[in-house]
Amino acid sequence: MANWTEASKQRLQIVLSADTWLPTELPEYARGFMYMLGSLTASSFVVLVLSGILLAMNGPTSWSYNGAMRFVAATHFWGVQAFFFFMMLHLWRVFFSGAWRGGRGLTWLLGAIAFLMAIPTAFTGFLINGDLYSQWNAVQAKDGLNALGLGWVNLTDAGQMFGMHVVVLPLILAIIIGLHLTLVRVKSVVPPYPSAPILDEGQGE
Amino acid sequence: MKGKVNSLSQARDVAQDYRLVPEDFMKHLLLTLGIVAAMVLIASFLFGVPEKQPLTIKAYATQHPVAFEQVALRALDGQGQLANYGPPYNHGTGSVQTSIQSVVGILHPINAAQDFILRPLSMAAAINPALRPSLKAFASASAAQQARWEAAATTALARASDHNGAVVWPAGSYGPVRTLLAATLSLGRSGLMYGALTRDGAVVDRFDNQNALLFLQGSPLQTDPATQSLQGSAWGIIHPAINGYPGAWWMTVPTWIYQWPFVANSAAPDALALILGFVVWVLLAITPWIPGWRRLPRYLGVHRLIWQNYYHDHPGGQAGAIRGEGVHHA
Structure with a gap:
């Protein structure tokens, strides 16, 4: 059996390397607005975490009454909109790019799981805002979870x-x-489709 | 051999003739962070955050005294949505959509008559002892007698009227029910009922407002003009509570599924809409492994717009030699 420590070490040397995370060169095709969408989504997540920490530090009552904290709540709200907006544009971009090619299927799958997980993450945030939207969605959405046997999520x-x-x-x-x-x-990031005519139809399926 | 065929096929599917160009990646990341931060701050300054006043028990009791007594009566007689819901709250059958819901069983027990009406009233009786005889009379009556009083009250409340906030019942034999419902209305109007419904004698913190939310979950919330655009049949959740703001528009697909007649009219619409929405997500998630579908983007041609500059600079097709593993760590 292979040495697990050696295997982990080799893998981590790539994953934790500054060369991996801070490249000084990028492929020529990976430039322009289309290649900002993923970063814009990740940046929105950073904004959400930062504004979320401010909200959590002050507690739920603060964002319902305090003017300054209502502003932080507003940044959190618009951060969610930005997050989903850029994520959706990013999703379209990577779909039309066939971004799973070249052994990148798992990358696509993880992105899809992130999209799926983002939905309850946002939804539970709406539920603790304390307004009519919270009240309505808590009592309405419970029926679906209860029906699926997920009633422990109250x-x-x-x-x-x-x-x-x-x-x-x-x-x-x-x-x-x-x-x-x-x-x-x-x-x-996935290279473009070859500009040559499509000759390999059916292969590799 | 198979691996070699796959890598050859992959190579044909992925352009190899591209250059690496200098890029300040850190600047790129800080730029996108700056763009999002600026957008979010500007939107927050300009539009704030939507916050629609919730429907409180106090407001509903004050504005709709007759309807409030009807809601309280349905909790008392077991005819209310929650009183007859089923798991995870009780043994009712009214909202059981699937067998798994029954198998999971009761997780958050609610006895609507006790938890929504009689226990809050017994707390109120500590302040208003005049309530005690009525509570005692109701508790000591047989179930059949209680049901007769409740049936009479149901008929009476359908004809009751609101006179300056006082619910006027027609003459009849209601036992203690009329007094109990009037007391519930007073408790509701006082603003104290929310606290009575979320009472937990064992701990001092109040995290769980289940009963206070569920008390109004039936007709009070359903018939509230403010919730009409939020109804499931009206594309519900993707709409905001305040017009003009964005809602949870990313839920468009499951909300759309909810509109399909066979889903909307099924016995388990919520479960079916969520399952079908999940199936759509699974198809999206496994796109790389679905033959045919995974090749669609190449035929759609949108990639020619995305990589317009690349194709402009590389008009001649696969000019470069196949470079095996491609470029990593670019």
Whole structure:
């Protein structure tokens, strides 16, 4: 059996390398606005984490009453919109690029899982805002979870939703995004389709 | 051999003739962070954050006294949505969509009559002892007698009227039910009912507002004009509570599925919409492994716009030699 330590060491030398994360050269095709969409999504996540830390530090009552904290809540709200907006544009870009080619299937899959996880992460945030939208969606969405046997997730329990939104879901999301970015950096972004005519139809399916 | 065929096929699918060009990646990252931060701050300054006043028990009791007593009565007689919901709250059958819901069982027990009405009233009786005889009379009556009072009250409340906030019942034999519902209305109007519903004698913190939210989850919230655009049948969650703001538009696909007649009319619409939405996501997630579908982008040709400059600079096709593993760590 191979030496696990050696194998881990070799892999980590790539994953933790500054060369991996801070390239000084990029492929010529990976320039322009289309190649900012992933970074814009990741940047939105950073804004969400920072504004979220400010909100969590002051607690749920602060963002309902305090003017300054309402502003922080606003940045968190618009950060979510930016996150999904850029993620959706990024998703379209990578789809039309066939970004899973060249052994990048797992990168695509992790991105898809990040998209899936982002939905309950955002949703639980809406549930602890304390307004009509929170109230309505907590009592409406519970029926779907209950029907699927997921009733232990109690959308009307603000304590559980706070924990889910502030710790559990963003932590999972951050790990998935981290793995996604690691693969993007290690495998690089997918090169274009060859400009030659398509001759290999049916091969490699 | 198979591996060699695959890598050859991959090579044909991925351009090899490209150059690496100098790039300040750190500047790129800080630029995108700056763009998002600026956009978010500007939007926050200009638009703030949407916050629609929730429907409180106090407001509903004050504005709709007759309807409030009807809601309280349905909790008391077991006819309410929550009273007859089923798992995870109780043994009812009204909202059981799937067998797995039954198998999972009761996780958050609710006895609507006790938890929503009688226990809050017994707390109120500590301040208003005049309530005690009515509570005692109701508790000591047989189930059949309680049901007769409740049936009479249901008929009466359908004809009751609101006179300056006082609910006027037609004459009839209601036992203690009329007094209990009037007391519930007073408790609701006082603003104290929310606290009574979220009471937990064992701990001092209040994290779980389940019962306070679920008390109003039926007709009070359903018929509230402010929730009409949020109804599932009206594309619900993708709409904001305040017009003009964005909602959870990323839920468009499952919300759309919810509109499909066979989903909307099924016995388990919520479960079906979520499962079908998940199936759509699975198809998206496994795109790289779906024959045919995974090749679609090449035929759609949008990539020619995305890599316009590249194709302009490389018009001649696969000019460079195949470079095996391609470029890593670029």
